[in-house]
Amino acid sequence: MTQSADKGIKRVLLSWSSGKDSAWTLYQLQRDPNIEVVGLLTTFNSQFNRSAIHGVRQQLLRMQAEAASLPLIEIPLPWPCTNEQYETIMGQALDDARAQLQMDAVAFGDLYLEDIRSYRETQMAGTGLELVFPLWQIPTDQLAQQMISGGLKAVITCLDPRVMPEHLAGYQFSHQLLEELPETVDPCGENGEFHTFAWDGPMFKNPVSVVGGEVVKRDGFVYADFLLEDSA
Numbered sequence: 001m002t003q004s005a006d007k008g009i010k011r012v013l014l015s016w017s018s019g020k021d022s023a024w025t026l027y028q029l030q031r032d033p034n035i036e037v038v039g040l041l042t043t044f045n046s047q048f049n050r051s052a053i054h055g056v057r058q059q060l061l062r063m064q065a066e067a068a069s070l071p072l073i074e075i076p077l078p079w080p081c082t083n084e085q086y087e088t089i090m091g092q093a094l095d096d097a098r099a100q101l102q103m104d105a106v107a108f109g110d111l112y113l114e115d116i117r118s119y120r121e122t123q124m125a126g127t128g129l130e131l132v133f134p135l136w137q138i139p140t141d142q143l144a145q146q147m148i149s150g151g152l153k154a155v156i157t158c159l160d161p162r163v164m165p166e167h168l169a170g171y172q173f174s175h176q177l178l179e180e181l182p183e184t185v186d187p188c189g190e191n192g193e194f195h196t197f198a199w200d201g202p203m204f205k206n207p208v209s210v211v212g213g214e215v216v217k218r219d220g221f222v223y224a225d226f227l228l229e230d231s232a
Contacts, residue, residue: 009036012132013103016040016072018056018064020154020173021109021135021188023198024147026068028134029107030203038101039071040064041093046076054195055158055223060208063228067204073097087123094127105130111190112137144187148175152201155210158223159194168194170212170224197226 012035016022022040029037042061044051049058058074065072075093078085097103106129110116117133124131135143154173159166164185171177173196178187185193200207213225 008034010034010105010130011036011038011101011103012105012107013037013039013041013073013097013101014107015109016042016061016064017109017195018042018051018054018061018198019109019157019196020147020152020198021111023064023154023201023203024143024150024152025107025109025134027150027152027201027203029132037068037070037107038103039073039097040068041073041075041097041106043075043077043090045079047079052077053158054197055225056197057225057227059228060197060210060226063208064198064204067206067208069205071101073100090123094124094129098127098129103129105132107132107134109135111135111140111143111188113190140186140188140190144173144178145175148173148178150202152198152203153207154196154198154201155212155226156194156224157197157226158221160192160220161217161222162220163193166217166222169215169222170226 012029014026014029014037026037029035042051044058050056051061062072075089077089108120110133121131156169156171159169164182189195199210209229210226211229213227215222215224
């Protein structure tokens, strides 16, 4: 048994997408005296070395983990990747992470999609690991305001142009953005309307300063690339 377990501290591995919800989840976990975050787990497209879905460069996720003073467990996924492949790879990754980090639970930044939560619970059944959802069912209009007012800084890396204007790709997640979003778009983008990269906030010891790069349209989505400011 670990020293943390002896003290009744729950050791938590956080599923990390690089976005604002993951970052805010980390902050909530950090504020809980009964929780120790022991690492971040992320998946990335092994062909392009970018985070799955968000399209963020792998280097930037590593800088986030460094800014959070946490190890980053990187899970390469083939492209394309079937559900069966994904589940096999993730199952092995969790086994390896548990052996390495001796965690008690896995946390997710899900907000209200019941099907996503049910999928996670089904996949994790039998592992003996607790699932933690710190942001679950917080009204997203309130949550978005809390994030921004709480000092979280993020940029939009991907958006669905079918539901929101293309020019918002690359925008800062801000009060101004919330005012510009169509009423049909969730303030936190929980339905996949947009995804973000969190570059600063109270969960980090220092900002991950980035500059905007190329904006491209691919597979029906608009992606805004970001690079480390020093390497731009």
